[in-house]
Amino acid sequence: MTEEERLEKNNRISEKGKETRLRRQSQICRVFRVKIDFSHLNEFEKTQLKMIFVEAKWLYNDALAFSMSNEINKYDYKIITIHGFDKDKHHVTRELENLSSQMKQSVIQGIKHNIKSILAMKKHGRKIGSLKYKSNYESINLQQYGNTYKFCDKRHIKIQGIKRPIKIEGAEQFFDIPGIEFANAKLLNFPDGYYIAVTTFQNKVGEKRKYKPEIGIDMGIKTSITTSEGKKIKIFVGETKRLKKIQRRIAKRKKGSSNRYKMRKLLRKEYQKLENRKKDAANKIVNELLKHEKVYMQDENLFGWHKGLFGKAVQHSVLGAVKAKLIKNERVIVLPKNIATTKTCPRCGKVNKNITLSDRIFECSCGYKEDRDIHAAKNMILLSKLNQNTCGMQGINAFGEDVRRKHEQKCCNADLVELGSRNFYL
Ligand SMILES: [Zn+2]
Incomplete structure (x- = not known):
């Protein structure tokens, strides 16, 4: 190939690349x-x-x-x-x-x-x-x-x-x-x-999608996700009996033995299945939530919940995945951590500092009364609107990159979502 031909080839490739990027x-x-x-x-x-x-x-x-x-x-x-x-x-x-x-x-x-x-x-x-x-x-x-x-x-x-x-x-x-x-x-x-x-x-399909009205969500320990509409989503993804069995059997095998190697392969397979179920549950929940015009949520520290039982930890990792998927979407509004969504009364605006984690009902001296989680979820919408300029994360990830923009430019790992799962109910 002569130098001229080489340059021409490079030119052709870069033109084609530009064309593709435009189409994308x-x-x-x-x-x-x-x-x-x-x-x-x-x-x-x-x-x-x-x-x-x-x-x-x-x-x-x-x-x-x-x-x-x-x-x-x-x-x-x-x-x-x-x-x-x-x-x-x-x-x-x-x-x-x-x-x-x-x-x-x-x-x-x-x-x-x-x-x-x-x-x-x-x-x-x-x-x-x-x-x-x-x-x-x-x-x-x-x-x-x-x-x-x-x-x-x-x-x-x-x-x-x-x-x-x-x-x-x-x-x-x-x-x-x-x-x-x-x-x-x-x-x-x-x-x-x-x-x-x-x-x-x-x-992209030109016609506009019809969305359901806006929704607030509260993530919690007792019920995984509560919506402002009063729906409670529970996540049932747990460690299987089979997984525990394999773990026990591995512990008994000699290190370096082929039996142990085989068992470890089986273990990886079980973890893969668990991972698939988690991903599936997260996808279905996110899909359901994003049918709403806007989703309001709070930047909660899910890591703090990890202590405790393993089964809980699995559910929290599903919640973590739900959160990570949600914040990438431009229709999701994230409130900063420091806003008291649970303690503020939506009717009189008073901040009830004495409310504790064990109080399942929110009650204010003005007479307002509501289920604690539903109340918090409703407050997400209300308080977001009051604090319009204090949107918490703006889709910034741990590397300081703007995930939302990245999300638009690059690709998301969008898998098809299939509804009607046994993993959660609405
Ligand atoms: Zn009140």
Whole structure:
């Protein structure tokens, strides 16, 4: 390629990028997950899929070792020979036979990106550890639709490096949406199977959605979420009996034994299931709440509640996820912590300081009486309107970034929400 041709090619790529970015502005980004049907793979393909992740791990660890030993040119990693250690800690060299060139690139890019962001955070004075070697590689970026991966039809996907199309489940969620575009995807290695998370773009629908009237919510220990309409949402996601059983059995196994390894694999699978249930519950609650025109809530310190039983902690982590999802939305208004939503009387405005956690009914000397949580939820709306300029978080996350703007520009991990769950009731 001559210098001129190269420049022209670069130009073409950047023009195309600009065009795409412009188009993306009028599109919504959604990520859908499909599952690989492992049972339909032949033995060779099963090993291949497994080895893709093992090789990615080798490559990652090799690249990390390089960047740690080269302070100055830590970004100049090139794949020459992959060094590693076998399980008896002997030095070995490894061949990458199953990773496609784009997958290799994405692993290396990933590590460079991580180093950069760690350095940036250090620069800003944040205390941050270093990158660690991986014993498990979980996610491989499939950069380019049509090249690294491609849908053959609703049931089959082609991945670079694997000969036959792979059977998948779950593409019905999005495959028939008119005008849908596919961007990058991620090949995921989860304890309960292999998945592909596909980033999609679809055009925004012009017509305005009809919302329900505004709502205030109160998060609490007794009932997880109380709304100003008087609904109480309880979250029932708990540690399963099976999880406890596996934990007990692991404790009895000898360290380093293959039995213990197998049990740990099972444990990871159970945790994955728990994680799925938590995510599902959070998604359903958020979806239900965002049907309202505006949602008022308070920036409550959920960490303080974590002490106590494990089951409680799980529910709080669901609440944490609900909160994190809500604050990203521009229709959610967050009140600062210091506003006394429970103690203020909405009728006379008096702040009743003597109310304690055990009082389930709010009672004021003016005669106003209401269930404590519903009262607090109603106050969220009222007091937000009184304190219009003191919106608490404004969608700022722990890194000081504006999550709301980021949310609009980039993508959210929006999964489809299915209603009518057994996890919660309204
Ligand atoms: Zn009063």
